[in-house]
Amino acid sequence: MSVNYRWVQWNRHKRVYDATAVGAIALFIGAFVIVGSVVYPGERALSGPILLLRAFGVTALLLLHIVLAIGPLARLDRRFLPLLYNRRHLGVMLFFVALGHAALVFLFYGGFGNRNPIMAVLAPDRALSWPSGLPYEKFGFVALMILFAMAATSHDFWLKNLTPRVWKSLHMLVYVAYALLIAHVVFGAMQSERSVLYPVLLSAGVIGLGSLHLLAGLREVSRPRNAEAQLGVELAGWIDAGRTDAIEDGRATVVCPGSGERIAVFRDGDAFSAVSNVCAHQGGPLGEGAIVDGCITCPWHGYQYRAADGQSPPPYTEKIPTYEVRIAGERVYVNPSANAPGTPVEPARLEGKGDG
Amino acid sequence: MAEQDRDSGIYVGYLPTPARDKRFLRVLIPVLLWLGAITTGLVAWRMQDPGTGVWNISNEQTWEGVLRADPYPLLEIDGAGETEIVLLVEMGKFGPERARAFDGRRVEVTGFELERDGRRIFELVPEDRAISALSDAPETQTLVSAQLGAVTLRGEIMDSKCFLGAMKPGEGQGHRACAILCIRGGIPPMLVTRDASGNASYYLLVGTDGAGLAPDALDRIGEPAEISGELTRRGDLMMLMIDPGSVRGI
Numbered sequence: 355m356s357v358n359y360r361w362v363q364w365n366r367h368k369r370v371y372d373a374t375a376v377g378a379i380a381l382f383i384g385a386f387v388i389v390g391s392v393v394y395p396g397e398r399a400l401s402g403p404i405l406l407l408r409a410f411g412v413t414a415l416l417l418l419h420i421v422l423a424i425g426p427l428a429r430l431d432r433r434f435l436p437l438l439y440n441r442r443h444l445g446v447m448l449f450f451v452a453l454g455h456a457a458l459v460f461l462f463y464g465g466f467g468n469r470n471p472i473m474a475v476l477a478p479d480r481a482l483s484w485p486s487g488l489p490y491e492k493f494g495f496v497a498l499m500i501l502f503a504m505a506a507t508s509h510d511f512w513l514k515n516l517t518p519r520v521w522k523s524l525h526m527l528v529y530v531a532y533a534l535l536i537a538h539v540v541f542g543a544m545q546s547e548r549s550v551l552y553p554v555l556l557s558a559g560v561i562g563l564g565s566l567h568l569l570a571g572l573r574e575v576s577r578p579r580n581a582e583a584q585l586g587v588e589l590a591g592w593i594d595a596g597r598t599d600a601i602e603d604g605r606a607t608v609v610c611p612g613s614g615e616r617i618a619v620f621r622d623g624d625a626f627s628a629v630s631n632v633c634a635h636q637g638g639p640l641g642e643g644a645i646v647d648g649c650i651t652c653p654w655h656g657y658q659y660r661a662a663d664g665q666s667p668p669p670y671t672e673k674i675p676t677y678e679v680r681i682a683g684e685r686v687y688v689n690p691s692a693n694a695p696g697t698p699v700e701p702a703r704l705e706g707k708g709d710g
Numbered sequence: 711m712a713e714q715d716r717d718s719g720i721y722v723g724y725l726p727t728p729a730r731d732k733r734f735l736r737v738l739i740p741v742l743l744w745l746g747a748i749t750t751g752l753v754a755w756r757m758q759d760p761g762t763g764v765w766n767i768s769n770e771q772t773w774e775g776v777l778r779a780d781p782y783p784l785l786e787i788d789g790a791g792e793t794e795i796v797l798l799v800e801m802g803k804f805g806p807e808r809a810r811a812f813d814g815r816r817v818e819v820t821g822f823e824l825e826r827d828g829r830r831i832f833e834l835v836p837e838d839r840a841i842s843a844l845s846d847a848p849e850t851q852t853l854v855s856a857q858l859g860a861v862t863l864r865g866e867i868m869d870s871k872c873f874l875g876a877m878k879p880g881e882g883q884g885h886r887a888c889a890i891l892c893i894r895g896g897i898p899p900m901l902v903t904r905d906a907s908g909n910a911s912y913y914l915l916v917g918t919d920g921a922g923l924a925p926d927a928l929d930r931i932g933e934p935a936e937i938s939g940e941l942t943r944r945g946d947l948m949m950l951m952i953d954p955g956s957v958r959g960i
Contacts, residue, residue, distance in 0.1 A: 365723065365724050367723045367724070367727070368723070374739060377743075378742070378743055378746060381743055381746065381747050382746045382747055382749075382750045383750070384747075385746075385747040385748075385750045385751040385754070386750040386751065386753065386754040387754075388751075388754075389750075389751040389752075389754040389755050390754035390755075390757060393754065393755055393757070394757070394759065394760060397762045397763075397764050398759060398760060398761070398762055398878075399760075399878065400757070400760050400878045400879070401760075401877055401878040404760075404877065404878060404879070404884075408754075408757070409750065409754070412749075412750050412753050412754075413750060416746055416749055416750060420742070420746075432720065432721070432731075433730065433731055433734040433735075433738075434738075435720065435721040435731070436721050436723075436727060436731055436735055437738075439721070439723040440723070462877075462888075463884075463885065463887050463888040463891075464887060464888070464891065466801075466802035466803050467802065467803035467804075467891035467892065467894075467895050468803070468804070468891075468894065468895050469891060469894075474887055474888075474890075474891045475887045478886060478887040478890045478891070479890050479894075479929065479931070483930065483933045483934065483935075483959035483960065486883055486886070486932075486933050486934075487933075490883070491887065541883075542883055542884060543883065543884055545882070545883035546758060546879075546881070546882030546883045546884060547756070547757065547758055548758060549756035549757075549758075551752060551753070551756045552753070552756070555749065555752070555753065604719065643720060644719050644720045646719075646720070646722060646725070651720070651722055653720050653721070655723060656722040656723050656724055656725070
C-alpha cells in the first residue's frame with residue numbers, strides 16, 4: 355500500500371524474490387551457454403555473441419511462460435500467491451533479458467555494415483518465400499516494445515495516474531506480446547532448426563498456458579449466479595449469499611450479481627460486511643483474501659480495507675464500493691446496488707448479537 | 711502495516727509467510743529452477759550444427775599470390791596441385807574495393823584467415839599495409855576457366871565471409887538480415903548446396919558474362935532457392951554464371 359511513491363518499497367520478501375529471480379535467470383542462461391559449448395566445442399563452436407543471444411532469447415521466452423502462468427496458478431491454488439506478490443519485478447527482469455537478446459541481434463547481425471543496424475535487421479530487403487518471408491524480426495520488436503511499455507509503467511505511480519482501467523488494459527497487451535513472440539520463434543529460429551524438440555516444447559508451452567487460463571476462467575464462469583431473494587418487498591432485488599455458517603470466520607464468499615462487479619461478503623466474527631470483489635490497486639480478487647489485523651486484505655499485494663466502510667486505514671487513501679448486508683434466518687443477503695467507494699455501512703450481525 | 715508473528719492464514723507480502731506456503735515454496739522453487747535449466751539446456755543441446763568454419767582473428771598472416779579484381783577481388787595462390795582461389799574481404803561487412811588497384815599484380819596480402827571445409831577467405835587488415843605489390847607490371851599469364859555446362863542447383867544464397875567462419879552459424883533464417891547486409895556491402899555471394907548427407911558444396915555466383923554481380927543484384931538471399939546457370943571452374947573454385955533475375959524461391 356502506498357502513501358507516497360518510492361522507487362521500490364523493499365521488504366524481505368521482495369529481496370528474496372528478486373534474488374531468486376536473478377539467480378534463476380543466470381542459471382537458465384548459464385545452462386544454455388554451457389550445454390551449447392559442450393555440444394559444439396572447438397572448431398564447431400557457435401560464435402560467442404550468437405550463443406549468448408540465443409541463450410537470452412530462450413530464457414526470455416521461458417520467463418514469459420512463467421510470468422503468465424503465475425496468475426492462473428494463484429487463482430487455482432493459493433499456495434502460488436507468493437510468486438504473484440512481486441511478479442512485476444519478474445516482468446521488468448524479463449524485459450531486460452529480451453532487450454539483451456535484441457541488442458545482440460542488432461549489434462551482431464545488423465552491425466558492421468553500411469546500414470543503420472536496427473533498420474538492417476527490421477527492414478532487410480524483402481524476403482520472397484513463404485513462410486520465411488514473414489517479418490519475424492518485426493514481430494519480436496513489437497513484442498519488445500510492449501514489454502518495454504509494461505516495464506516502464508510497472509510502478510504504482512503509473513497505475514494511479516493512468517487509472518487502473520487504462521493500466522490494466524495496457525498490461526493485458528502482454529498476451530499480444532506473447533502471440534507475437536510465438537510467431538517470432540515459429541517463423542524465425544524454427545525455420546532453420548530441424549529438431550522435433552522445438553515444436554514439441556513450444557506446443558507444450560502454448561497448450562499448458564492456454565489450459566491454465568482456461569481452467570482459471572472456467573472456475574470463475576462456473577461460480578453460480580446468485581438468485582434474487584424471495585423475501586417480500588423489503589428485500590426485493592437482494593441477493594442470497596448463502597448460509598451464514600458457510601462463510602469461514604475471517605474469510606469471504608463471492609457473490610455474482612446478474613450484472614456488475616462481483617461482491618465479496620466477509621465474515622469477521624459475528625459481523626458480515628460486503629465490498630466490491632475488485633481491489634483498487636490492481637484489481638486483485640479481494641474475496642480470495644482474508645481479514646488480517648481487522649482489515650480485508652487483498653491476496654495479491656496485501657492492500658487492506660476496513661470492512662465497515664471500504665476505506666484503507668489511514669494514512670492510506672484507497673477506497674472500494676461497499677454494499678448493504680442483512681441476515682434473515684440463517685442466511686445472509688446482499689443489496690447488489692453498490693454504494694460509492696468508501697461509504698460506511700453497518701455490518702449485519704448474527705441474531706442475538708445485534709441486528710442486521 | 712505492522713509485522714506480526716501470528717500466521718495470517720493467507721500470504722501477505724509484508725507479513726511472515728504462512729508455514730504452509732513456506733513448505734510449498736521450498737519444493738516449488740527448486741523444481742522450477744531445475745525445470746527451467748533443463749529446458750534451456752535441452753534447447754541448446756538440439757541446436758543445428760554450425761559447421762567447422764574457423765576465423766583465425768587473433769593470428770595475423772601474410773600470403774603471396776596474384777590479385778585479380780574480377781569477378782570479385784581474389785588471390786590466386788599457386789600450390790602443389792591446382793591454383794587455390796582465395797576471396798578477399800574487408801573487416802566488417804564490406805568488399806575490398808581498394809584491392810582493384812592491384813588487378814593482375816603479384817602481391818603480398820596481410821590479414822586474417824577464415825576457413826571451412828578447406829575453402830579459405832582472407833580478411834584484410836584495415837591499414838594500407840594490407841596489400842603490397844611485389845611486381846610493377848601485371849602478370850601476363852591468366853588462369854583459364856573450364857566450362858562445365860548448364861546446371862540447375864538448389865541451395866541457399868549466402869555471403870561467403872559469414873558462411874566460411876565469420877558467423878557460426880552463418881546461414882539460415884536467423885542470419886538472413888546479416889547475409890543481405892554483407893552481400894549489399896560487397897562481400898561475394900555464394901550458393902551453398904548440400905547433398906543427402908549434409909555435405910556442402912560452394913559455388914561463387916557471378917553474372918552471365920563472368921563478371922561480378924552488383925551488390926544489389928540478388929534477391930532471395932538467405933532463403934531456399936533454385937538457380938540455373940552455366941557452371942565454370944577456375945582453379946579450385948566452382949563458379950555459377952547466372953542471370954540474377956532467374957533465381958527462384960523454393
